[in-house]
Structure formats: C-alpha cells, structure tokens
Amino acid sequence: MxxxxxxxxxxxxxxxxxxxxxxxxxxxxxxxxxxxxxxAAKSIDALDAKTWEALGQNPTMASIWEKLGYTPETAHDIIQNRFHYIIDWPTLIIMAAVLIGYFVFLFRASDREYRDVINEKFDDK
Amino acid sequence: MWVALSYACWGISIVLALWMLYDWFKIDTNYSEDVLTSSREGELEAASEKHRI
Amino acid sequence: MTVALENNITTTIHGDRVSLLRVLGPAHVWALGVGIVLVGEFTGWNFSADKGGALAALIVCWVVGLLYTSVAMIDSEVTSTVAAAGGQYAQAKHIVGPLMAFNVALFLVFAYTMLEVSDAILLGDTIVAKAGVEGLTHNSFIAATIVVLAWLNYRGVLMTLNVNFVITAIAYVSIVVLFFSVSPWTQGAVLKLNELVTPGNALPYGWIGVIAAFQFGIWYYLGIEGTTQAAEEVRSPARSLPYGTMAGMITLLIAAAMTWYVCASLMPWEYLGITYYPLWDAGKLTGSPLLENLLFIATLLAALASANGCINDAARAWFSLGRDRYLPSWFSAVHPKYRTPYRSILFLLPIALAFAFIADLNQAITFSILSGVLQYTFMSINIMMFRKKWPLGSIRRGYTHPFHPLPAIVLFCLCVVTFFAIFLGFGSQLIAMVAFYFLISLWFHFYRYKFVRRGDQFTMPWPKPQGY
CATH class of the missing domain: 1.20.5 (Single alpha-helices involved in coiled-coils or other helix-helix interfaces)
Structure with missing residues (x-):
C-alpha cells in the first residue's frame, strides 16, 4: 500500500x-x-408561614441555621428552592438519540481511519 | 489588608505573564522550529523495549 | 527526590532533539491525581445533597467510588502499556482510532480547563468571603491563581508536582484533623447526625433524587484518571502509574467518607447542598477558630493543587494533539530549557482566564463533569477493544486488572445512570455540549485529518492488532 x-x-x-x-x-x-x-432547573415553592417548623426544620437544624446567620425569612428561599424531577420524555429521547448517534459516528468513523493507520504501519515492514 | 493583597495579586499576575511572554519570544527566536517540535511519542518506549531483548 | 533529579539530568537533549523530562516518581503521580481531585471534598460533592438529600450524597459517594475504582483499574492496565503524554488520548489513538482520540483529547482539555476555572473561582470566592470587605471582587485572586500556576508549570514539571505534593498533603491532613477533632466516635457532643438526617428528610426526593445526585457524586473523584498524563515524565511508568493511581483512589475513598460524615453531622442538607465551602463551614460550626482557619487555608490549598494539576494535564493533552498534527504542529513545541510543552500552557492560559471571569462555579463544574463522563463512557468500551485486539500474552502489560470484563460493564452502566442524572436538571446543557463535540468531530474527520500522517500515529512497538 x-x-x-x-x-x-x-x-x-x-x-x-x-x-x-x-x-x-x-x-x-x-x-x-x-x-x-x-x-440547574430549580424553582421556589413559596410558603406563606415563614417559621422553622413550617420549613421542616427541627430545633437542632434551626439552631445551626441561626449560627450560620440565617432567619426563617432568609432561609426560606434556600430551603424551598427545589428541583422538580419530571421526566420529560421527548427531551430524554432526544438526549439519548444525540448521545447514541454521536458515539456511533465516533466509533465508525474512527474505525475507518484506524484501518488506514494499521495498513500503512504494518504493511510497510 | 485584603485590598492591598488584591492589588498585589494583579501585580504578580502581570509580572509573571510578561515574563512568560518574554521567555516565549526569546526561545522562539533563538531555536529553530524543527528543534522545538522534535519530540516524538513513544520514542523512549521503543528504545527501552529493544534494550530489554 | 534530589537523587532522582541527578540521575535524570542525563536524559537531556539527544543531539538536536528535545523531549519531556523523565523525572517523576510514584509520589508525584499520587500528588497529581489526588491533588486535582481533593478540591472536590472542599466544594462540589455537596451539590449532590442539593439534588437528592444527605443520604443520597452518601450513597453516591460509595457507588461513584465503585465507578472510579473501575476507572482506576482499567486505566492502570491500559496506561501501563500505552505510556505516552496525552494519556487516554494516546490510548484511544492506538486502540479505537484517530477521530476517537481527537475527541478524547478534547474531553480531557475541557474537563481539566473547566476544573481549573472552578478551582480559581472557588479560591477567589473563598478569599472574598473571608475578607468580607465591601467592593472586593474575586477577579484579582482568580488572575493570580491561574497565572502563577501557569508560570510554575512553564518552569518545569518536577517543581510543579513537588509543590503539589506538599499542598495536597496539607489539605488532606486538615480533613483528617477535622475528623478527629469533632470526636467522631460520640454522636451528640459536636456531631448531630441523627437529628440532621432523619427518616423524614434523608431522601427528600425519594430514589430519583439518588439517581440525580450521581452527577455531583462524580465530583468526589473527578480527575483521578489524570495521572496518566504524566506517563512520558514518569521514570518507570509501568510501575509508578498503577501504583500512584490506586494509592490515590484509596486516599480519596477515605477522604470522601470522612468528609460526608462530618459535614452531614453538622449542617442541614438544604444548606449543605448550596454552600460553596462545606468543609470550611464545618470548621466554623465546630466553634473552634483554629479549625475554622485551618479549613479556610486547606480550601485554598486544595483549589491551588487542583488547578495546578489541571494546567499540567490539559497542556499535555493539547501538546499531544499538536504532535500528531491533529491540531497545528506549532503546539507540540517543548521548551529547550524547562522541557515543558510551553506553548500549550500559554495558549490555554487566556482561555481559562476568560471563562473564570464569565462563568459561575456551578456551571463550570457541570461542563467539567460532562466531559469527564463522556470520557469514562469511552474508557469502558476502550478496554473491551484493547483486550480483544491484543489479548493477554500478546503484548507486555505493566499491570493486568482482575475480573475483566466486570469493571468495564459496571463502568458503562454507571455512566448511563450518570447521563440520566445530568438529564435531570441539566439536560439542555448536555445536549448543547454533545452537539459541539459532534460538529467538531465532523470538522476533524472531513477536513483536518488530511494533514495527519497515517502510519506514524501508531507509535507502540506492538504486533498487528487481531482482526485487522
């Protein structure tokens, strides 16, 4: 060759x-x-009652928040800012297709190039 | 103190960046491109393999 | 270390050729691997608590630990055999093919550069938070981190990794000190795990939260595979690389477990999930100024060590791309005095700086994780092909990993789960990244590859692969 x-x-x-x-x-x-x-896709689930109990914090947790300098009002936006895991099937399918398509292309095109490399490397000797 | 530290950081960054640019320029003008890009992958491997046999 | 240096002075310029210096030992490999990763304990892993709760963070710590143990085993086998700068890039080139290698090198450069960016942002933000001075921004600290470390890398690999060894060790010791100073054997005194992680809040999102948490669970260990980048600078790669990588992995598993235990016992998960400095906060919450300051300094050192290792690794990957002409060969220059890939180091510097100024920590981390997971997916397939094309006994392997193909299968499955985890909350970013890799692959395959010499890419003294 x-x-x-x-x-x-x-x-x-x-x-x-x-x-x-x-x-x-x-x-x-x-x-x-x-x-x-x-x-991240997060959003705040607002609560009306801004107390440690309403935010689901027991006294130990509340004392730590306070040690860190938070009040129930300032902590509200942190605690209630949550993920909402809804599986959006079309997006998931697109993502899977993109990923699989990408890897298939990668391996097939690489293999074609690799055969040239091997032929040239080993047939010269 | 922190503000002074911040200025010191800018100073150090600029000095070192300029030094690297200077050294880069110096090396690129003093050595030929063929020497600088003469490194080859696997060269030492090939040598040591032969040595063992 | 000085003895090693003297021995290797002889490996200088052969005639009119320059190459990278072989000066590193197993300790440097450990320092490179753990140095890059340890910052993950100081920030980043805790975002997995945000995605799934405190218990989810612990579960992924172990399961992702398994993923990385597979990575370390597989990597050790392949890299102890294909010992070249560029690490997984050179592996892909010999085992899968040029286009794959090009992509792997880009995964590496992106994963490490974005990790470096995250480190610099973390360091800047930590100092700004500590100072508490009105109007002080993190930009100067970011610039200094990136430029000083690039300079260190420019000046030589031995010094770079000696520095990394020292600062990584100090940061690691600080985690151990924190762990033992909060009397981990008695709950209730300082640690209040049972009051903070209750049956009601342990898994706030249920099991889907555990899956989602995989994304940031990666951050406990991301970068340990970077040890292979040093292959061309290690004195005996076949021995040092597996040894340094495995030792690094064990070190990290211990650190991750201690970090989770202390942090989850000191902070409610909602706070743990959003703080940028979980260990520094843990230090503060113990009430001891000594511990607080120790963890503050350790956070800075860990960030420095990580950025340092990342500059080292990203530059080597970029350098290898130039050497094979996948990118202009201009990048493959080695500094005749310091013996470093100096042009690659300089080229990546402004890119890192630019992103450190425009991106935020969370985003930079996600970019890095994405490139990492793409790379692990490749590794699981790569080892299968490696064993098939060169079965055991056909070539000399420095290390052979046990239980093949189990680690590869485990790794592949965990990668699929992690992709799904990224989809939960960060899906559009994933699609955008893969679209980029796809387009640049087309560019390479149909245009750039014509400048590449074919047979010369295969540099290992191996027999012809089976099936070709």
Whole structure:
C-alpha cells in the first residue's frame, strides 16, 4: 500500500485552524451560558408561614441555621428552592438519540481511519 | 489588608505573564522550529523495549 | 527526590532533539491525581445533597467510588502499556482510532480547563468571603491563581508536582484533623447526625433524587484518571502509574467518607447542598477558630493543587494533539530549557482566564463533569477493544486488572445512570455540549485529518492488532 503524504499546511492555514478551534470552544462553552441553557432547573415553592417548623426544620437544624446567620425569612428561599424531577420524555429521547448517534459516528468513523493507520504501519515492514 | 493583597495579586499576575511572554519570544527566536517540535511519542518506549531483548 | 533529579539530568537533549523530562516518581503521580481531585471534598460533592438529600450524597459517594475504582483499574492496565503524554488520548489513538482520540483529547482539555476555572473561582470566592470587605471582587485572586500556576508549570514539571505534593498533603491532613477533632466516635457532643438526617428528610426526593445526585457524586473523584498524563515524565511508568493511581483512589475513598460524615453531622442538607465551602463551614460550626482557619487555608490549598494539576494535564493533552498534527504542529513545541510543552500552557492560559471571569462555579463544574463522563463512557468500551485486539500474552502489560470484563460493564452502566442524572436538571446543557463535540468531530474527520500522517500515529512497538 502506498504511503499517504499529507499536504504541508501553510502558516496562515495553521493560524486559521487555531482560530476555528478557539471560536468553537468559546461557542460551545459560552453560548449555553448566554442562552440560559446552563445551570440547574430549580424553582421556589413559596410558603406563606415563614417559621422553622413550617420549613421542616427541627430545633437542632434551626439552631445551626441561626449560627450560620440565617432567619426563617432568609432561609426560606434556600430551603424551598427545589428541583422538580419530571421526566420529560421527548427531551430524554432526544438526549439519548444525540448521545447514541454521536458515539456511533465516533466509533465508525474512527474505525475507518484506524484501518488506514494499521495498513500503512504494518504493511510497510 | 485584603485590598492591598488584591492589588498585589494583579501585580504578580502581570509580572509573571510578561515574563512568560518574554521567555516565549526569546526561545522562539533563538531555536529553530524543527528543534522545538522534535519530540516524538513513544520514542523512549521503543528504545527501552529493544534494550530489554 | 534530589537523587532522582541527578540521575535524570542525563536524559537531556539527544543531539538536536528535545523531549519531556523523565523525572517523576510514584509520589508525584499520587500528588497529581489526588491533588486535582481533593478540591472536590472542599466544594462540589455537596451539590449532590442539593439534588437528592444527605443520604443520597452518601450513597453516591460509595457507588461513584465503585465507578472510579473501575476507572482506576482499567486505566492502570491500559496506561501501563500505552505510556505516552496525552494519556487516554494516546490510548484511544492506538486502540479505537484517530477521530476517537481527537475527541478524547478534547474531553480531557475541557474537563481539566473547566476544573481549573472552578478551582480559581472557588479560591477567589473563598478569599472574598473571608475578607468580607465591601467592593472586593474575586477577579484579582482568580488572575493570580491561574497565572502563577501557569508560570510554575512553564518552569518545569518536577517543581510543579513537588509543590503539589506538599499542598495536597496539607489539605488532606486538615480533613483528617477535622475528623478527629469533632470526636467522631460520640454522636451528640459536636456531631448531630441523627437529628440532621432523619427518616423524614434523608431522601427528600425519594430514589430519583439518588439517581440525580450521581452527577455531583462524580465530583468526589473527578480527575483521578489524570495521572496518566504524566506517563512520558514518569521514570518507570509501568510501575509508578498503577501504583500512584490506586494509592490515590484509596486516599480519596477515605477522604470522601470522612468528609460526608462530618459535614452531614453538622449542617442541614438544604444548606449543605448550596454552600460553596462545606468543609470550611464545618470548621466554623465546630466553634473552634483554629479549625475554622485551618479549613479556610486547606480550601485554598486544595483549589491551588487542583488547578495546578489541571494546567499540567490539559497542556499535555493539547501538546499531544499538536504532535500528531491533529491540531497545528506549532503546539507540540517543548521548551529547550524547562522541557515543558510551553506553548500549550500559554495558549490555554487566556482561555481559562476568560471563562473564570464569565462563568459561575456551578456551571463550570457541570461542563467539567460532562466531559469527564463522556470520557469514562469511552474508557469502558476502550478496554473491551484493547483486550480483544491484543489479548493477554500478546503484548507486555505493566499491570493486568482482575475480573475483566466486570469493571468495564459496571463502568458503562454507571455512566448511563450518570447521563440520566445530568438529564435531570441539566439536560439542555448536555445536549448543547454533545452537539459541539459532534460538529467538531465532523470538522476533524472531513477536513483536518488530511494533514495527519497515517502510519506514524501508531507509535507502540506492538504486533498487528487481531482482526485487522
């Protein structure tokens, strides 16, 4: 099998590729932050009665909250800020499909490239 | 005290960053690109394997 | 350590070639692994209490501990055989193929860079919280952390990891000191576990909360697999890497158990789940100023050690990408005097700084966890392929892990559970991240790969894999 000789990349091409990668990294990490996709999906279940008992805290817990500088009013938004685990099937299916599709593509494309590598490496000798 | 520490942190960051830039420039101009990028993966492995046989 | 240094001075420039220096021993491997991870006990693991309650945090501490024990075992076998900088990247390249390797290197760079960002934010926020000065922001402390550690990394790996060993050890000892000073054997005096974790609030969300908590349970141990990045700088990788990684894992399991016990016995879960400094808070709640200050300093040191190790690991992964021309070969330069991948270190510095200034702790941690879990999924499949392509006996392995394929199956199942856990509460972020990896993979496969030499990528002195 003939050896594959890659083209030499020009300086400008190298700089351009670095720029592509940097932009991709920023888009991937920064865009979800901006679009509000990042972070936890939590919401506050407001309570009318703001006492330690209503917040489900026993005297030991209440004493610790107070030691940490909280009152039932200030602790309310922390204690009642909760996750609501509802399994949203369409999103779950999309997520599973995206993940599986990604891994399948990864392994198949890698295997194609890998065969070239092995052929060239072991047939030369 | 904390505010002074904060300014000191900025100072140290700038000095070290400039030093790294200076050193980077110095190395890149004093050595050829071929020498700098001459590291190859697995070279030592191949050598030690042969040595053992 | 000095003896080691003198011995390896001989490994200098061969003719006109420069390579990384082989100067590290098992203690450095331990320092690199545990150093990166230990910060997880000081912040991050406790968010699992937020997702599932205090008991869920304990359950995931053990179950995820099992996941990581599998990771450590699998990693030790593969890496003691494929000992090259880039760690899992070089493994993927030899076992699965180039595109996988490219992705794995990106997982590594993202996981570590975002972890470094989290560490810097944690350090800055901790100092600001301690100072309590109006108008003081964390930016200067973040900048100093990232720049000083990059400088340390730039100047040489031996010093970097010696420093890491010392600060990691101090941070670890502080957890042990805290544990023994609250008289852990008698409940009721300082610790009030039975009053804080009651049957009514132990699992506030039920079992689904336990599953959801897996996400941050990862944070107890994330990064232990980074030990493999040092493969090209360790004196005897086949021995030191498995030894250092396993010792690190045992250390972390003990630290995680102690941390949970003390924190859950001192704070209500609702608070534990949202605080950024669970151990420092635990120190405060004991009422001893000595413990409070000790844990404050330990939090800073743990964050420093972690960021330090992350810069080391991310730079090595990036460097390896350049060396194989997966990225411009410009990145594969080694500093002729300090023998470090200096351009990679410098390139990643402003990226880390930028994210440390714009992201918040929770988000940075989630980015890091996501990349980590993608990587563990790869590892479970990778070991299966490794054993199939090169069965036992066909090549010399530094370490062979027992019970194959059980650890791989366990690891794979736990990864699936963790993906589901991330879906619970952080689903859209997961989809966005995977979409990014997918697009950049297309870019690599159809464009960038044409600059890569084919056969040269396979550098191990192995026979042809079976089935090819």
């Amino acid at each position: 003939s050896r594959y000789t890659p083209p030499e990349q020009s300086k400008a091409g190298q700089v351009f590729d670095i720029a592509v990668v940097v932009v991709a990294i920023f888009v991937a990490l920064w865009l979800p932050l901006k679009l509000g996709l990042a972070g």
